[in-house]
Amino acid sequence: MSQQIKIFDTTLRDGEQSPGCSMNLNEKLKMARQLERLRVDIIEAGFAIASPGDFESVAAIAQTIKDCTVASLSRLVKKDIDASAEALKNAVSPRIHTFIATSDLHMRYKLKMKPEDVLSQIDELVTYARNLCPDVEFSAEDASRSDRDFLCRALERAIRAGASTVNIPDTVGYATPEEMFDLISYIKNNVPNIDKATISVHNHNDLGLGVATSLASIKAGATQVECTLNGIGERAGNAALEEIVMALKTRRDFFDCTTRIDTTQIYRSCTRLARIIGQDIPNNKAIVGANAFLHESGIHQHGVLAKRETYEIMTPESIGIVKNNIVLGKHSGRHAFEDRLVSLGYQLPEEAIAKLFEKFKVLCDRKKDVSDYDLEALVESTSHTPEHYKLDRFVINSGNTIRATAIVRLQIDGREVEDVAIGDGPIFACYKAIEKMSPLNLKLEDYSIRSVTEGEDALGQVSVKVTCNGKTLTGRGLSTDILESSILAYLHAINKFISLEKQA
Ligand SMILES: CC(=O)SCCNC(=O)CCNC(=O)[C@H](O)C(C)(C)COP(=O)(O)OP(=O)(O)OC[C@H]1O[C@@H](n2cnc3c(N)ncnc32)[C@H](O)[C@@H]1OP(=O)(O)O
Numbered sequence: 042m043s044q045q046i047k048i049f050d051t052t053l054r055d056g057e058q059s060p061g062c063s064m065n066l067n068e069k070l071k072m073a074r075q076l077e078r079l080r081v082d083i084i085e086a087g088f089a090i091a092s093p094g095d096f097e098s099v100a101a102i103a104q105t106i107k108d109c110t111v112a113s114l115s116r117l118v119k120k121d122i123d124a125s126a127e128a129l130k131n132a133v134s135p136r137i138h139t140f141i142a143t144s145d146l147h148m149r150y151k152l153k154m155k156p157e158d159v160l161s162q163i164d165e166l167v168t169y170a171r172n173l174c175p176d177v178e179f180s181a182e183d184a185s186r187s188d189r190d191f192l193c194r195a196l197e198r199a200i201r202a203g204a205s206t207v208n209i210p211d212t213v214g215y216a217t218p219e220e221m222f223d224l225i226s227y228i229k230n231n232v233p234n235i236d237k238a239t240i241s242v243h244n245h246n247d248l249g250l251g252v253a254t255s256l257a258s259i260k261a262g263a264t265q266v267e268c269t270l271n272g273i274g275e276r277a278g279n280a281a282l283e284e285i286v287m288a289l290k291t292r293r294d295f296f297d298c299t300t301r302i303d304t305t306q307i308y309r310s311c312t313r314l315a316r317i318i319g320q321d322i323p324n325n326k327a328i329v330g331a332n333a334f335l336h337e338s339g340i341h342q343h344g345v346l347a348k349r350e351t352y353e354i355m356t357p358e359s360i361g362i363v364k365n366n367i368v369l370g371k372h373s374g375r376h377a378f379e380d381r382l383v384s385l386g387y388q389l390p391e392e393a394i395a396k397l398f399e400k401f402k403v404l405c406d407r408k409k410d411v412s413d414y415d416l417e418a419l420v421e422s423t424s425h426t427p428e429h430y431k432l433d434r435f436v437i438n439s440g441n442t443i444r445a446t447a448i449v450r451l452q453i454d455g456r457e458v459e460d461v462a463i464g465d466g467p468i469f470a471c472y473k474a475i476e477k478m479s480p481l482n483l484k485l486e487d488y489s490i491r492s493v494t495e496g497e498d499a500l501g502q503v504s505v506k507v508t509c510n511g512k513t514l515t516g517r518g519l520s521t522d523i524l525e526s527s528i529l530a531y532l533h534a535i536n537k538f539i540s541l542e543k544q545a
């Protein structure tokens with residue numbers, strides 16, 4: 042019988058540790074619902090002790106998600122474990138995930154703890170966590186650089202204290218696939234009662250080996266794998282969920298493993314995350330990059346025309362890329378619109394659908410055919426962040442021989458405010474005008490624009506990174522007019538910042 046591998050998604054925790062990938066509460070909830078549709082086994086919703094915002098996100102996800110286990114990370118510290126237990130109290134299936142480093146390097150220089158003290162802490166605090174929650178995962182941080190025998194003792198103690206999952210992370214992406222295979226095999230042979238726990242891995246991508254080391258660990262007997270959508274995460278990121286899942290599915294002959302994942306939700310999950318965090322998926326990204334299923338050269342095209350399998354090892358349909366024959370446009374009615382949203386995986390309240398339908402009709406006046414990509418972009422760009430700053434109108438005077446001047450009128454918490462500014466180019470003139478109207482100390486760190494749909498009337502999505510009071514937030518804006526998208530993106534970042542300040 043094939044072995045079922047549990048998929049532990051940490052996009053909302055380790056993924057969020059990736060610079061510029063912070064998400065607000067609504068964005069995290071939106072991603073959590075999508076992860077539930079993707080059918081991951083475990084959603085790591087955050088690190089409850091980290092901030093009031095993180096606590097609230099874990100609590101909201103725990104309350105909302107019914108079909109996945111919801112986990113919260115904690116150091117091996119009482120107050121962290123208490124915060125996780127509290128945030129998870131309404132979860133159908135809660136998990137406290139607690140960790141401590143087991144490598145000499147980390148114990149000596151970072152924790153400043155003796156190995157024996159780490160072991161006593163495991164006894165005491167895994168037991169403590171287990172008394173608060175029936176499902177406890179213990180991670181031995183930096184396991185791949187730990188002394189093997191000490192690591193085995195730590196895992197043995199964690200299992201004895203009640204951990205039902207033991208995680209063996211390659212925290213700094215240092216191990217080779219062969220070394221990970223060896224390590225998992227060693228643990229299986231040397232940790233008493235290891236069969237009472239699920240063996241998990243959590244591998245980083247510093248040497249570009251995160252997926253390879255995860256697959257090697259599965260081959261050696263790990264039955265849970267921790268990963269993130271698009272491979273986002275601390276430093277060079279984590280092992281990419283979509284790559285692991287499709288490797289297991291496509292090479293079932295080799296791995297003889299299955300997962301619970303609905304692979305037809307993969308594309309949607311990855312593109313949704315990319316839009317939310319404002320980070321494009323590289324064209325050559327495995328599985329979900331724009332080129333992953335394209336054939337450019339003659340010999341390949343000839344081969345694919347003769348027999349698809351000559352150059353395609355999986356189908357675009359298997360990850361949820363579907364071609365639709367029904368064209369949505371300005372003559373479409375609400376039923377067809379709603380039906381398409383449902384088929385795209387959106388379950389939205391009536392009120393949201395009504396708001397979107399209005400936006401859809403406005404878009405149809407600007408754009409002849411509205412594709413699924415347009416619709417997804419429209420839904421994703423419909424901000425759930427309260428609009429403290431709202432664009433009323435803008436006028437720009439620009440040219441190649443004059444500096445651009447922008448007049449921008451905003452509604453700030455219902456109050457009409459207008460200002461004018463000169464800048465190097467029309468976008469920066471608009472941003473300067475906005476900055477003049479705002480008391481916030483805003484600094485634009487990054488700006489990017491891309492066409493999210495095709496044709497002359499394509500929708501342009503602008504993503505910005507803005508720093509304010511030491512926090513970097515992303516914002517995005519969508520319009521057929523790139524100046525409007527640019528202003529909307531800036532306002533989106535500002536609104537997120539104000540919401541975060543209000544939450545804190
Ligand atoms: C490998 C990983 O990805 S681990 C997860 C990393 N993620 C994060 O750190 C994001 C969230 N973190 C935070 O918000 C903060 O770091 C907090 C709230 C957890 C702690 O903040 P602070 O109390 O200000 O401590 P700070 O982060 O500066 O230092 C970490 C402290 O925890 C200790 N520590 C680190 N890991 C552990 C652990 N697993 N168990 C027990 N103690 C630990 C460190 O030794 C240090 O202790 P010290 O303050 O006595 O010197």
Ligand SMILES: CC(C)C(=O)C(=O)O
Binds near residue numbers: 055140180208211213
């Ligand atoms: C907390 C653990 C699982 C971690 O994130 C790591 O080791 O990278």
